[in-house]
Amino acid sequence: MESLIECVPNFSEGRDTATIGALRSVISSVSGALLLDYTSDSDHNRTVITFAGRPEQVIEAAVRAAAKAAELIDLNNHRGVHPRLGSLDVLPFVPLGAATIEDCVAIAHRAGNRIWRELGIPVYFYQAAALRPDRVNLEQVRRGQFEGLREAVLVEESKRPDLGGPALHPTAGAVIVGARKILIAYNINLKTTSLAVAKSIAKQIRASSGGFPAVKALGLPLLSRGLVQVSINLMDFEQTPLHVVCSEVHRLAARNGVEIAGGELIGLIPRQALETVPAAASVCPDLHPESSIENRLAAVRNKIL
Numbered sequence: 001m002e003s004l005i006e007c008v009p010n011f012s013e014g015r016d017t018a019t020i021g022a023l024r025s026v027i028s029s030v031s032g033a034l035l036l037d038y039t040s041d042s043d044h045n046r047t048v049i050t051f052a053g054r055p056e057q058v059i060e061a062a063v064r065a066a067a068k069a070a071e072l073i074d075l076n077n078h079r080g081v082h083p084r085l086g087s088l089d090v091l092p093f094v095p096l097g098a099a100t101i102e103d104c105v106a107i108a109h110r111a112g113n114r115i116w117r118e119l120g121i122p123v124y125f126y127q128a129a130a131l132r133p134d135r136v137n138l139e140q141v142r143r144g145q146f147e148g149l150r151e152a153v154l155v156e157e158s159k160r161p162d163l164g165g166p167a168l169h170p171t172a173g174a175v176i177v178g179a180r181k182i183l184i185a186y187n188i189n190l191k192t193t194s195l196a197v198a199k200s201i202a203k204q205i206r207a208s209s210g211g212f213p214a215v216k217a218l219g220l221p222l223l224s225r226g227l228v229q230v231s232i233n234l235m236d237f238e239q240t241p242l243h244v245v246c247s248e249v250h251r252l253a254a255r256n257g258v259e260i261a262g263g264e265l266i267g268l269i270p271r272q273a274l275e276t277v278p279a280a281a282s283v284c285p286d287l288h289p290e291s292s293i294e295n296r297l298a299a300v301r302n303k304i305l
Contacts, residue, residue, distance in 0.1 A: 005107060006036075006052045006094040006182075006293065007062055008267055011069050012084045014040040014047050019072045024049060026068040032057035036296045039266050043222045043229075045080025046089075048185070050267050052096060052297060055107050062091055063114045070121060070172035075146045081220045082231075085124075085142045085149060086173035092127065093179050096293070104179035105129045112163055112177040119172075122164030127178040131162050138176065139216070146173045182293070184234040184242055184273060185266035186284070188249050189227045191259040195219060198228035201252045205232070205245055212240040212248070227261050237273040246283040262286070268293045 013019045020040055027049060028035050037050040051061060066088045073087035091111065093104040108129035116123050130136045144152055144159075150168045152159040160166045161174050168174050190198055198219030203209045206217040214236035220229045230249055234242055246263065253260055263285045271292040277284050289295055 002097045003054075003099040003103070004052050004096040004297075005055055005058045005099055005104060006050065006096050007058050008048060008050050008090075008092050008094065008183075009062065009065055009088055010090040011047045011049070011065075011073065012045065012075060012078050012080070012087050012089050013069075013073050014045045014080065015042045020047050022072060023047065023065060023068055026064045027051050027061045030057055030061040030064065033061035034297065034300045036293070036300055037268050039264075041082075043080065043224050044082040044220070045078060046082045046084070048267050050293075050296075055103070058093065059107060059111045059114070062093075062111050063118065066091070066115050066121060066175055067119055070119060070169065074171040075173050076171060078146075081222075083139075083142050083145055084173075085146050086121070086169075086175045087171070088121075088175050089142075089173075090138065091175055091177045092183075093129075093177075094182055096297075101128050101179055101181065108177045108179045112175070115175055115177070116163040120164070121169045121172050122161035122167075122174040124174055124176045125162050125178060126176050127180040129177060129179040134158075135162070138178070141176050149174075181236065182270050184237050184269050186232050186234070186242060186246070187264045187266065188230045188232065188246065189222065189225070189261040189263070190230065190253055191261045192228055192256075193221075193226060194258075195221050195228050197253075197256050197258055198230050200256075201230050201249055202232075204252060205230075205248055212245055214239045215245055225261075237270065237276075241276050242269075242273060243277050243284055250283050265291055268296055271295065 033053045040047040069088040112123040202217035202219040205211040216233040
């Protein structure tokens with residue numbers, strides 16, 4: 001079985017098409033880095049790109065992407081509903097095929113070292129790549145965001161980056177680099193402007209509040225669409241399947257007298273997870289066979305060949 005590494009950088013730009021295009025292009029400029037997917041959202045003001053390749057290719061593309069993001073994105077001018085700490089905010093590496101999480105930890109540390117050494121952007125490590133137990137969870141690392149942490153790092157040693165600093169980069173902030181298993185990011189939009197409803201539903205389904213195991217969720221406003229959103233991360237789809245969470249969001253929304261406006265997959269989904277959904281497809285719209293990592297990888301390779 002082939003060893004490949006998936007990389008899913010999250011950039012703090014979801015509105016400027018020229019910047020988004022430049023980020024995609026710089027990743028594609030690395031021979032062997034296979035661009036699989038990208039999703040942008042103007043309310044989040046965020047773009048998530050998915051690419052894959054062998055370790056050296058993926059590291060090179062990630063470092064080039066970090067450099068391009070720092071060149072084009074100034075966090076001092078960034079406004080969006082999604083939490084963020086860096087122009088390139090989060091940089092996770094994910095094992096595919098015969099690759100292991102240990103492989104990804106080593107890759108994350110190598111990429112992080114290059115980002116600090118070559119670009120002068122401080123780095124925090126999270127999830128399996130974390131160097132401290134209090135930095136395993138992404139939300140803990142990012143708490144305070146760019147504006148809060150750039151002040152905190154100057155006076156609180158415990159808040160300082162793992163590499164570089166103590167000050168954050170003045171415009172690019174810091175990059176949060178990690179290694180993790182495949183994550184499913186799925187958003188459900190609600191036909192209401194009540195942020196309280198979205199936040200209440202998110203609280204009831206997320207693990208940290210006693211909800212479903214391995215589920216993270218936020219309630220966010222979508223001002224441009226006159227909606228609110230329950231933004232969901234499934235950290236382990238085998239432990240908690242996607243359709244189970246979607247069904248519960250539908251139930252809780254109905255209990256609040258709120259209709260579902262739709263759902264959206266951010267990035268790609270493992271074929272194994274996709275195959276568990278069809279019977280409940282009505283509660284999980286926007287899922288298609290071409291949304292699977294395996295099918296997209298095969299399609300991109302066929303185009304190249």
